Amino acid sequence: MKKLKLVMVGNGMAGVRTLEELFKLTPDTYDITVFGAEPHPNYNRIMLSPVLTGEQTLPEIILNDLDWYAEHGITLHLSRAVTEIDRVRRVVRAADGTEAAYDRLLLATGSSPFMLPVPGKDLPGVVSFRDVADVEAMIAAAANHKHAVVIGGGLLGLEAANGLLARGMDVTVVHLAPWLLERQMDETAARLLQQSLEAKGLKFLLQKQTAELVAGESGRVGAVRFKDGDEVPAELVVMAVGIRPNYSLAEQSGIYCNRGVVVNDFMQTFDPRVYAVGECVSHRGVSYGLVAPLFDQAKVAANHLAQFGIAHYVPAATSTKLKVTGIDVFSAGDFMGGDGFEAITLSDPVGGIYKKLIIKDDRLVGACLYGDTTDGGWYFRLIREGHGIHEMREQLMLGEGTTGDTGHAGQNRAMSMPDDAEVCGCNGVCKGSIVKAIQEKGLFTVDDIKKHTKAGSSCGSCVGLVEQILINTVGGAADVKPKSEKAVCGCSDMTHGQLRQAIRDKHLVTLADTFRELAWRSPDGCASCRPAINYYLISTWPGEAHDDPQSRFINERVHANIQKDGTYSVIPRMWGGVTNPAELRRIADVADKYAIPMVKVTGGQRIDLLGVKKEDLPAVWKELDMPSGHAYGKSIRTVKTCVGSEFCRFGTQNSTQMGIDLEKDLFGMWSPAKVKLAVSGCPRNCAEAGIKDIGVIGVDSGWELYIGGNGGIKTEVAEFFCKVKTHDEVLEYSGAFLQLYREEAFYLERTVHYLQRVGMEYIKQRVLADEVGRNELYARLKFALSFEQDPWAERYEKGVAQHEFEALAL
Amino acid sequence: MSNWKTICQLNDIPVQGARVVKREGHTDIAIFRTADDQVFAMVDKCPHKGGPLSQGIVSGHSVTCPLHNWNIALETGLAQAPDEGCAGRIPVQLDGNTVQLALD
Numbered sequence: 001m002k003k004l005k006l007v008m009v010g011n012g013m014a015g016v017r018t019l020e021e022l023f024k025l026t027p028d029t030y031d032i033t034v035f036g037a038e039p040h041p042n043y044n045r046i047m048l049s050p051v052l053t054g055e056q057t058l059p060e061i062i063l064n065d066l067d068w069y070a071e072h073g074i075t076l077h078l079s080r081a082v083t084e085i086d087r088v089r090r091v092v093r094a095a096d097g098t099e100a101a102y103d104r105l106l107l108a109t110g111s112s113p114f115m116l117p118v119p120g121k122d123l124p125g126v127v128s129f130r131d132v133a134d135v136e137a138m139i140a141a142a143a144n145h146k147h148a149v150v151i152g153g154g155l156l157g158l159e160a161a162n163g164l165l166a167r168g169m170d171v172t173v174v175h176l177a178p179w180l181l182e183r184q185m186d187e188t189a190a191r192l193l194q195q196s197l198e199a200k201g202l203k204f205l206l207q208k209q210t211a212e213l214v215a216g217e218s219g220r221v222g223a224v225r226f227k228d229g230d231e232v233p234a235e236l237v238v239m240a241v242g243i244r245p246n247y248s249l250a251e252q253s254g255i256y257c258n259r260g261v262v263v264n265d266f267m268q269t270f271d272p273r274v275y276a277v278g279e280c281v282s283h284r285g286v287s288y289g290l291v292a293p294l295f296d297q298a299k300v301a302a303n304h305l306a307q308f309g310i311a312h313y314v315p316a317a318t319s320t321k322l323k324v325t326g327i328d329v330f331s332a333g334d335f336m337g338g339d340g341f342e343a344i345t346l347s348d349p350v351g352g353i354y355k356k357l358i359i360k361d362d363r364l365v366g367a368c369l370y371g372d373t374t375d376g377g378w379y380f381r382l383i384r385e386g387h388g389i390h391e392m393r394e395q396l397m398l399g400e401g402t403t404g405d406t407g408h409a410g411q412n413r414a415m416s417m418p419d420d421a422e423v424c425g426c427n428g429v430c431k432g433s434i435v436k437a438i439q440e441k442g443l444f445t446v447d448d449i450k451k452h453t454k455a456g457s458s459c460g461s462c463v464g465l466v467e468q469i470l471i472n473t474v475g476g477a478a479d480v481k482p483k484s485e486k487a488v489c490g491c492s493d494m495t496h497g498q499l500r501q502a503i504r505d506k507h508l509v510t511l512a513d514t515f516r517e518l519a520w521r522s523p524d525g526c527a528s529c530r531p532a533i534n535y536y537l538i539s540t541w542p543g544e545a546h547d548d549p550q551s552r553f554i555n556e557r558v559h560a561n562i563q564k565d566g567t568y569s570v571i572p573r574m575w576g577g578v579t580n581p582a583e584l585r586r587i588a589d590v591a592d593k594y595a596i597p598m599v600k601v602t603g604g605q606r607i608d609l610l611g612v613k614k615e616d617l618p619a620v621w622k623e624l625d626m627p628s629g630h631a632y633g634k635s636i637r638t639v640k641t642c643v644g645s646e647f648c649r650f651g652t653q654n655s656t657q658m659g660i661d662l663e664k665d666l667f668g669m670w671s672p673a674k675v676k677l678a679v680s681g682c683p684r685n686c687a688e689a690g691i692k693d694i695g696v697i698g699v700d701s702g703w704e705l706y707i708g709g710n711g712g713i714k715t716e717v718a719e720f721f722c723k724v725k726t727h728d729e730v731l732e733y734s735g736a737f738l739q740l741y742r743e744e745a746f747y748l749e750r751t752v753h754y755l756q757r758v759g760m761e762y763i764k765q766r767v768l769a770d771e772v773g774r775n776e777l778y779a780r781l782k783f784a785l786s787f788e789q790d791p792w793a794e795r796y797e798k799g800v801a802q803h804e805f806e807a808l809a810l
Numbered sequence: 811m812s813n814w815k816t817i818c819q820l821n822d823i824p825v826q827g828a829r830v831v832k833r834e835g836h837t838d839i840a841i842f843r844t845a846d847d848q849v850f851a852m853v854d855k856c857p858h859k860g861g862p863l864s865q866g867i868v869s870g871h872s873v874t875c876p877l878h879n880w881n882i883a884l885e886t887g888l889a890q891a892p893d894e895g896c897a898g899r900i901p902v903q904l905d906g907n908t909v910q911l912a913l914d
Contacts, residue, residue, distance in 0.1 A: 527874035550826040
């Protein structure tokens with residue numbers, strides 16, 4: 001089949017990212033031609049600041065070298081600006097006459113710095129701060145001249161000034177507004193910033209309006225003259241007063257523009273063959289200058305160019321960071337505030353710290369930090385995820401470290417950490433290697449960092465810290481999304497939420513139907529999506545969808561826990577943690593007979609037989625003659641109990657029996673992630689119910705239920721849910737909550753994360769306020785569980801999946 | 811060249827699954843059957859930390875090691891980038907429905 005011709009005008013980050021996304025989806029659909037006005041392959045424009053200061057070099061910030069273009073068969077025309085689009089013949093033409101025909105055209109022409117229309121603006125020595133040529137001109141000027149003036153006290157202007165200062169120039173920043181970064185900060189914070197920059201040696205002229213750039217003797221710019229008649233010497237003038245989308249090419253060719261190339265949610269212009277992404281675009285009246293939204297646009301455009309056509313662009317909150325060494329400014333989301341917004345402000349002028357948080361309708365919508373930006377990543381996540389913050393409002397300003405997350409490696413240290421400090425304890429990865437990988441390989445997502453460094457790829461407890469390091473390294477370019485917005489895996493662009501919904505709406509009951517109906521890109525999924533889909537199918541359509549053992553992780557396929565040496569562990573069920581002499585004798589006999597190397601008591605009040613050979617499993621189960629403990633599954637694990645009123649002199653309720661009954665009630669329950677319960681007989685809470693998915697605490701007048709606790713990677717204390725009177729109510733309310741979780745949570749999402757995502761109010765509404773709904777939830781759970789049997793007995797009695805346990809012989 | 815030895819029938823191996831062949835004094839062999847009914851064989855040892863690949867999830871023509879999620883291409887034995895390593899391949903063929911291995 002003849003390939004379609006795709007021409008891209010512009011060779012910057014948004015455009016090339018679109019091509020990269022396109023290759024992931026369909027490497028062979030297009031013959032691709034790229035026109036770039038600059039002589040360089042795609043480089044990381046955000047990193048021009050460190051190049052200017054000398055902290056990095058141009059080769060270090062190249063994202064795609066020439067070999068990359070060659071490997072992908074891209075015809076690359078560098079230093080050739082396109083001057084004409086002939087939409088009738090579907091040809092683009094460059095200034096030098098080079099032509100390329102297209103079937104699809106992608107405009108990624110970026111933006112241009114706005115040059116103040118003052119006399120002298122075209123003099124030699126007047127530059128902007130936009131591309132490599134500008135940086136080279138600035139470095140050359142710094143070598144030969146003394147005085148520099150930067151016009152514009154925004155993020156870009158301050159970075160330019162800082163760079164020129166580092167190159168030894170005498171730098172004055174001229175700013176029209178009464179204080180610096182007036183869009184990000186209020187006056188107090190800006191004064192702090194100004195003081196620290198002055199301490200570094202920068203000079204500032206505020207509320208000064210430039211009237212003219214005056215030529216010096218050599219014909220080069222020599223001074224800046226202001227409206228009030230003042231003058232400062234300047235052999236280099238950097239204009240950093242803003243950017244304007246480059247849309248004249250599109251406009252000249254008759255494509256509808258309105259302060260940008262106007263695109264729809266699919267990044268398509270008014271000419272359906274022509275797409276546009278990046279800074280040149282106007283989407284619903286907004287143009288973007290930060291990298292993260294442009295990368296989102298790239299994904300959408302690629303999806304359509306690949307003819308999938310299911311993605312659409314939804315703008316998300318963005319964050320920025322001032323890249324001036326030693327001075328920390330971070331802002332994210334809507335940090336301006338105003339009517340209808342609340343602001344929490346912390347101002348410590350002596351300590352050099354200022355923080356402003358903007359809240360609207362109980363959600364954090366913006367943050368501006370100066371001096372201490374360690375919580376920037378956390379605030380950004382809260383903004384993106386949009387959870388209600390009323391419960392942490394008091395701690396919000398104090399940072400994530402104060403929200404009660406003892407027991408996990410603090411996520412707020414990213415900035416102050418030395419390079420050799422360990423970040424990922426599972427894989428032994430230190431901060432320096434992560435930063436190096438981010439810079440050298442041009443990484444923008446936590447997933448990329450996981451792949452390249454292994455950091456965060458095992459237990460995941462350091463992912464927050466990795467995310468902070470990413471944000472601290474690349475600032476606003478960091479592509480950090482909550483799980484609810486991320487694609488399930490590389491096989492599809494669908495999120496977990498969309499996938500669950502589609503399985504329900506389209507009544508999908510098999511994996512094959514799911515792959516076909518939802519246009520999966522791989523024929524039979526991958527190790528990430530298959531277990532998720534299998535769970536969604538069996539939990540949405542119990543009795544109809546059949547479990548696919550081949551789509552389950554080995555532990556759930558053979559009903560035992562794989563160990564590092566390939567042996568398995570066996571944990572028989574002991575209801576409520578109660579056993580008896582006969583069971584203990586059988587356990588001892590089995591351990592002797594099968595030479596089981598270790599017998600251990602678990603944290604969930606069970607006995608673990610470790611180091612069992614796979615082929616011995618059915619016999620071990622049979623001789624134990626106890627049901628499966630499901631200690632290996634995304635399933636109900638254990639119900640831990642204390643002694644309770646039967647023996648304990650403090651006990652108010654029979655917690656042991658309650659635990660046994662709960663465990664029997666939930667036996668065989670598969671869930672998005674593991675589920676652990678505990679029942680204590682009095683508020684002394686010896687069963688540690690406060691860190692369980694459901695914790696039940698007996699009080700004199702009934703039972704208190706707590707949900708969403710977690711004792712694992714990050715300790716989370718369960719939240720009070722309700723108080724009930726009777727034993728049966730404990731079963732019903734617990735079951736109804738768990739069924740809601742089973743139906744709505746994303747695969748691998750623990751109850752605590754589900755609770756954080758949907759909110760306690762919602763769960764109370766569904767389970768407590770709606771009595772009919774609660775009864776139905778509980779009934780649906782009972783229906784689903786009616787299909788479950790003891791998987792161990794099925795295997796040793798009925799020979800289910802015997803092939804798993806029998807090796808072939810030569 | 812080789813001396814093909816019959817091991818089992820195709821249907822003895824679950825689709826998208828694997829069986830283990832035990833060898834005296836040698837590492838086990840994993841024989842995989844993919845969704846399109848092709849068979850592949852390799853030493854049952856992940857190049858990373860020696861995990862039993864036979865126990866992994868098979869999708870497309872690759873298997874994911876159950877221990878640390880390395881993806882190994884069944885055709886080549888190579889770990890998927892950015893991981894690096896190679897699991898030893900064993901020649902395998904289908905004679906009708908009979909699965910045969912070539913062993914020295």
